[in-house]
Amino acid sequence: MEDQFSAMASLIGDPVRAKILWALMDKRAYTATELALYANTTPQNISMHLHKLVKADLLTVQSQGRHKYYNYSRSEIPYAIEAIANLAPESDAKKIKITEEQPIRYCRSCYDHLAGKVGVMLTEAMLHRNYLTKEQDCYDLSEEGQKWFSELGIDLERLKTQKRHFAKPCLDWSERKHHLAGALGAALLSHMIYNGWLRTMDGSRSILVTAKGKQGLRDCLGMDV
Amino acid sequence: MEDQFSAMASLIGDPVRAKILWALMDKRAYTATELALYANTTPQNISMHLHKLVKADLLTVQSQGRHKYYNYSRSEIPYAIEAIANLAPESDAKKIKITEEQPIRYCRSCYDHLAGKVGVMLTEAMLHRNYLTKEQDCYDLSEEGQKWFSELGIDLERLKTQKRHFAKPCLDWSERKHHLAGALGAALLSHMIYNGWLRTMDGSRSILVTAKGKQGLRDCLGMDV
DNA sequence: GTAATACTTCATTTTAAACTTAAGTGTGGA
């Protein structure tokens, strides 16, 4: 078991592969050439690394014409990546504190749900209003919480039929607190983008909170972003 | 950030360091030599690796005589290790460790306070009930803790006038976890012997838990010894 | 058809870091 653990960690730990895995955290699929550019290496090299990641079942590949699109193969993978990122020493986080309100730390996507300061605030607001309650390893949705999500127009019944976790805490690497992940977190993020509360920014995991979004978060949850 | 992520993952990913981190998952502290044996490498090599892990704030080290005991420095660390291990393909049946229940390991005195499995269990039970809280290098006694000790008939005011440390963690050689030492630990041991909960054995540091003691520990702290 | 693009494969070179050898320091017990 420890051999597998070691193999997995060193697989993730190579600088080029780490960049690949990090890039995919924005939930987009990337082609081999894009990843080569991003990781600042050659196509041959990225091809070799991608092959290893696919073989280890960390990534899946989808051919589309002459392009190959890569993505995580399983939902556990972004969780593990966040957990590792979370280990980076606290002192380094403080060093960057001058630029505290960097967009990426303020509001970003973590795979398919909302993270950063806003993501954590949102989760804590829901906990504070008892829409969510924290259990051992998951969140539970209360009566009022179910009502609240339904009023937003999110179909909870459909979410519950999905195979993935319904509502799960995910540790935030910049805030060091939990934010809401799982099917519910993903649905909430896509709902907020769809309704123009949030806007994704090209080439980055950063997310912009629109004026409409600020108003909505204040009305819905008393949040001041 | 991705550089830190990569550095952290490759730090974990080295086979020897992975073994070290894996060994510590049983929540015990290990010495450098033990880890060298476990990882099947030389003391020099393990020393180099341990140094790197400490420098990265993944481990802390505690000197006790000529031994150095290593442990995780933060609670996020086992969380991340588990997340990585979860990425590995299905594992075999979990190995079950058989620990020998020699009396000296089970319950003994350590200088003037209680040690061994029972000593550690006792300390952990008090921490769990928030009678004690762990600070940097000492234990603090909470309101409820003060009440609990007073109800047992231990005079805390008198203990506080003593010159020695009031409540101090001491690393247990058989359990590799901390147990309560200092004036409070000493007072608790002598109280339990005085009340017939424990009985010392001649010519040995082993201590016997009497039937009365078993009952008392269950009633007072929910312990099952 | 030809040319360009996207990606792969394989043989070779490079290199970072793990390991080894050897010589330390500090502690504890006889």
Add this chain to the structure above:
DNA sequence: TCCACACTTAAGTTTAAAATGAAGTATTAC
């Protein structure tokens, strides 16, 4: 006081794996 032990440090060596160079297979565009 002396020696054994636990661990560290520094310098030199080895080696696994990442990067490179050259050649090759599809796929799309003109």
